[in-house]
Amino acid sequence: xxxxxxxxGKMGKVIEQIALQRGHSIVLKKSSTDTFLGIxxxxxxxDFSVPQSAVENITYCLQNxxxxxxxxxxxxxxxxxMVDLCKTKNGAFIYGSNFSLGVNLFFExxxxxxxxxxxxxDYHVSMEEIHHTQKLDKPSxxxxxxxxxxxxxxxxxxxSIENNNETNIYIDVKRLENVPGTHSILYQSEVxxxxxxxxxxxxxxxxxxxxxxxxWLFGKKGVFTMRDVLNLE
Numbered sequence: 001x002x003x004x005x006x007x008x009g010k011m012g013k014v015i016e017q018i019a020l021q022r023g024h025s026i027v028l029k030k031s032s033t034d035t036f037l038g039i040x041x042x043x044x045x046x047d048f049s050v051p052q053s054a055v056e057n058i059t060y061c062l063q064n065x066x067x068x069x070x071x072x073x074x075x076x077x078x079x080x081x082m083v084d085l086c087k088t089k090n091g092a093f094i095y096g097s098n099f100s101l102g103v104n105l106f107f108e109x110x111x112x113x114x115x116x117x118x119x120x121x122d123y124h125v126s127m128e129e130i131h132h133t134q135k136l137d138k139p140s141x142x143x144x145x146x147x148x149x150x151x152x153x154x155x156x157x158x159x160s161i162e163n164n165n166e167t168n169i170y171i172d173v174k175r176l177e178n179v180p181g182t183h184s185i186l187y188q189s190e191v192x193x194x195x196x197x198x199x200x201x202x203x204x205x206x207x208x209x210x211x212x213x214x215x216w217l218f219g220k221k222g223v224f225t226m227r228d229v230l231n232l233e
Contacts, residue, residue: 094226
């Protein structure tokens with residue numbers, strides 16, 4: 001496939017390496033200040049940019065009939081608008097807060113555990129997420145996805161990075177040097193604790209998942225998630 005990279009930072013460069021290893025070519029490497037010149041030759045676009053550029057990138061792709069995979073977080077207030085545009089243009093779109101295969105299995109485990117733990121009211125749930133100091137959004141998109149799955153399967157109604165109370169899932173956000181991403185879910189009672197953790201060792205897992213998603217999306221129409229890509233329904 002011919003791939004357009006929308007966002008050519010650290011993740012974009014790793015995606016490029018993996019895409020080339022898998023026999024694809026890169027027809028555009030766009031930073032936030034570059035134009036879309038050359039994207040018209042792309043079979044699919046992969047967006048790992050910054051929150052303020054993501055909506056523009058996705059919109060441009062959908063308006064020009066280019067399937068787009070986006071792993072940028074921090075812009076999801078506009079997600080429904082992008083879904084509507086995709087449907088209007090009969091386009092193809094995948095958004096994922098995390099494209100790592102391991103994280104998407106972790107999403108499933110988290111939702112299952114939340115559903116099971118909802119019967120046991122003595123346990124209080126909280127979360128910790130740790131990322132590198134260059135990460136702009138707090139909490140991470142992955143942490144928000146994890147929190148939403150807990151909320152859907154429990155009596156919790158919201159998440160917070162500030163308030164730790166009975167109705168919120170408290171997310172302890174930490175930014176440390178050279179941490180690709182660690183997410184932990186903790187259920188704690190007076191007598192014991194249950195914890196599940198996903199730890200990324202490098203960016204390769206995120207990049208591989210994004211390329212696999214682009215390969216899967218090519219030739220399709222509609223709005224999809226990594227659950228579709230991995231056949232986890």
